[in-house]
Amino acid sequence: MQEETFYSVRMRASMNGSHEDGGKHISGGERLITFDNMKHTVNALLEKGLSHSRGKPDFMQIQFEEVHEPVKTIHPLAMKTNKVESPEEGQSLARFLLEKAGVSRKVIEKAYKHIPEWRGIRGAVVVDIHSGKRIDQTLEKGVRVSRMDWPDANFENWALRNNMPSNSRTKEALALASKVSDHPAAVAELCWSDDPDYITGYVASHKLGYQRITAMKEYGNEDGCRIFFADGSEDVNSYINYLVKQPIFIDWGEDDDSRVDRKK
Ligand code: WAQ
Numbered sequence: 006m007q008e009e010t011f012y013s014v015r016m017r018a019s020m021n022g023s024h025e026d027g028g029k030h031i032s033g034g035e036r037l038i039t040f041d042n043m044k045h046t047v048n049a050l051l052e053k054g055l056s057h058s059r060g061k062p063d064f065m066q067i068q069f070e071e072v073h074e075p076v077k078t079i080h081p082l083a084m085k086t087n088k089v090e091s092p093e094e095g096q097s098l099a100r101f102l103l104e105k106a107g108v109s110r111k112v113i114e115k116a117y118k119h120i121p122e123w124r125g126i127r128g129a130v131v132v133d134i135h136s137g138k139r140i141d142q143t144l145e146k147g148v149r150v151s152r153m154d155w156p157d158a159n160f161e162n163w164a165l166r167n168n169m170p171s172n173s174r175t176k177e178a179l180a181l182a183s184k185v186s187d188h189p190a191a192v193a194e195l196c197w198s199d200d201p202d203y204i205t206g207y208v209a210s211h212k213l214g215y216q217r218i219t220a221m222k223e224y225g226n227e228d229g230c231r232i233f234f235a236d237g238s239e240d241v242n243s244y245i246n247y248l249v250k251q252p253i254f255i256d257w258g259e260d261d262d263s264r265v266d267r268k269k
């Protein structure tokens with residue numbers, strides 16, 4: 006029996022008006038916490054949106070709500086860092102990994118053709134691995150994965166063991182990728198940041214784990230990408246509902262890290 010009550014806290018910030026009014030997306034954030042962490046969390050999200058390399062927001066919304074669904078705890082994907090010399094090398098490795106994860110070359114190329122038109126989106130797009138078509142209905146908003154978190158003490162153990170700096174960017178990205186891939190409809194994810202000062206991205210899947218790639222674009226470039234490749238023959242609406250609504254905690258244990266490429 007789960008006794009504690011949890012709260013979903015979400016922030017979004019934009020510039021030149023709200024997102025609805027066509028403003029530029031600056032920053033977003035989603036947390037899952039207990040009530041005693043509310044002040045701290047709201048402040049952390051405020052700080053995240055206020056001091057952002059994409060610009061100074063003139064619109065921000067922070068909201069919280071009690072979560073009624075039971076929280077599920079999952080392990081983080083195992084992580085591997087792939088060092089590359091250039092964005093070209095990074096992008097070609099990303100295509101290779103997507104194919105290894107089960108997305109056909111044809112569908113990968115079809116998705117890549119659309120990436121430029123999806124760059125303003127503040128969430129992710131969902132692409133069907135059979136047709137190569139976008140299958141979410143969220144238009145310029147995108148699907149925003151929410152209600153997941155990774156308690157700090159456990160994340161710090163993970164970071165120490167994996168020789169990673171314990172920064173919140175990696176924590177948030179790995180938590181999101183672990184949630185996204187932990188569903189029967191999930192096939193693979195492709196991501197790089199829209200922040201001009203961060204060029205590391207990743208391909209993630211249940212099978213391959215969280216495969217960081219150290220250069221996916223040039224510094225200064227503000228075009229990000231987040232695509233969830235999904236099996237469209239599964240119930241896509243229930244997948245999207247899972248992404249937005251299912252509360253998830255990440256919990257790492259010592260023996261979770263042998264899983265990269267474990268099916269190879
Ligand atoms: N749900 C769906 N899409 C999201 C979410 C979310 N919760 N958060 C961000 N996105 C989308 C949105 O379109 C952003 O513009 C884009 O992803 C990039 O988001 O291990 O920092 O937060 O070193 O800028 C990956 C590597 C970093 C981290 C990714 O993405 C590491 C990153 P950002």
Ligand code: MG
Nearest residue numbers: 032198199200
């Ligand atoms: Mg960003």
